[in-house]
Amino acid sequence: MAYIACEDLMLGYDGNVIAKNIRFEVNKEDYLCIVGENGAGKSTLIKTLLHLMEPLGGKFIIGDGLKPYEIGYLPQQTAVQKDFPASVWEIVLSGTLPKCGIRPFYGKAQKQLAEEHMKSMAVWELRKQCYRNLSGGQQQRVLLARALCATTKVLLLDEPVTGLDPKMAAEFYRIIQQLNSDGIAVIMVSHDIQAAIRYASHILHVEREGSFFGSKEEYLKSDEWKGFQYAGGEVERKALSAIDSTSAKADRGYEDE
Numbered sequence: 001m002a003y004i005a006c007e008d009l010m011l012g013y014d015g016n017v018i019a020k021n022i023r024f025e026v027n028k029e030d031y032l033c034i035v036g037e038n039g040a041g042k043s044t045l046i047k048t049l050l051h052l053m054e055p056l057g058g059k060f061i062i063g064d065g066l067k068p069y070e071i072g073y074l075p076q077q078t079a080v081q082k083d084f085p086a087s088v089w090e091i092v093l094s095g096t097l098p099k100c101g102i103r104p105f106y107g108k109a110q111k112q113l114a115e116e117h118m119k120s121m122a123v124w125e126l127r128k129q130c131y132r133n134l135s136g137g138q139q140q141r142v143l144l145a146r147a148l149c150a151t152t153k154v155l156l157l158d159e160p161v162t163g164l165d166p167k168m169a170a171e172f173y174r175i176i177q178q179l180n181s182d183g184i185a186v187i188m189v190s191h192d193i194q195a196a197i198r199y200a201s202h203i204l205h206v207e208r209e210g211s212f213f214g215s216k217e218e219y220l221k222s223d224e225w226k227g228f229q230y231a232g233g234e235v236e237r238k239a240l241s242a243i244d245s246t247s248a249k250a251d252r253g254y255e256d257e
C-alpha cells in the first residue's frame, strides 16, 4: 500500500472547483514533483495533503504505516516568514511539536532530535542566531532540519529553491536527492521544470480538468509536457525577438518613437 494515494480528487474553495480528477500515489522512496501553471491548484493540493482543508470530492488515503502528522513540511517562503524573529534553535525545535503529544514542553528526546538534524544540515553553529539574519540558503537548511524533525518518511516541499541563486539551488537539490536516496519519499511543488525532469521519479502535472500522473519517462512522452515545452518555447522566442529588435535599434543608433 502507498504512503499517500489520491483518487478522483476534486479541489476548490466554497464549492468552486479549481481542479478535478487528480489521481496519484506516493510510495516509499518516490520523488514526486508537482508542476503546473500559476493558479492550477498546486498549493491547494498541498493544503489538502496537510489536512488543512478538505477536498470537494474524491478519495485521499494515507497508508503503509504513515501517520497524518508524519509529513515533514517545508512551506513556501513569504517575506513575513523570512523575517521571522526567532532563533534557529527555536525554529528547528518547533518541528518536534507533533512528537510532544499532550505535554506542553520539549523533552530531552525532542532536543536531541533537533540537535541531530541541525548538525546533519550544517546549521548547528548557527543555532543561537536570529533566523531572519541568515542567508536564503541557510534559511532553507534550517527549515529542512525543522521538517526532518517531524518525519523519517515523507517530505513535502513547496517551491523550496525560489529566491536561491543557482549554486545554492543546486546544493539544495543535492541535499534533497541524498535524503531521497536515504529512503525518504519527496513531494516537491516546483516551477523549475528542468530540475523536476532531472531529479523526480514521478510527475504530477496539475490541470483544471484532467491532471497527468506517471513516471518521469511517461511524462516526457505526454501532451502535458509537450504543452509546457511549447509555452516555454513561445516565451523564450518572444523574449529573444524583443532583445533582437532592441539591439537592432541600438545598432541603427535611434529609437522608432
Ligand SMILES: Nc1ncnc2c1ncn2[C@@H]1O[C@H](COP(=O)(O)OP(=O)(O)OP(=O)(O)O)[C@@H](O)[C@H]1O
Pocket (backbone or CB within 6 Å): 013, 018, 036, 037, 038, 039, 040, 041, 042, 043, 044, 045
Ligand atoms: N483561500 C482561498 N480562497 C479562495 N480561492 C483561493 C484561495 N487560495 C487560493 N485560491 C484560488 O485557487 C486557485 C489555485 O490557487 P493555488 O495557490 O493552489 O495555485 P498554485 O498552482 O499553487 O499557483 P502558483 O503556481 O501561482 O503558486 C487560484 O485561482 C487562487 O486564486
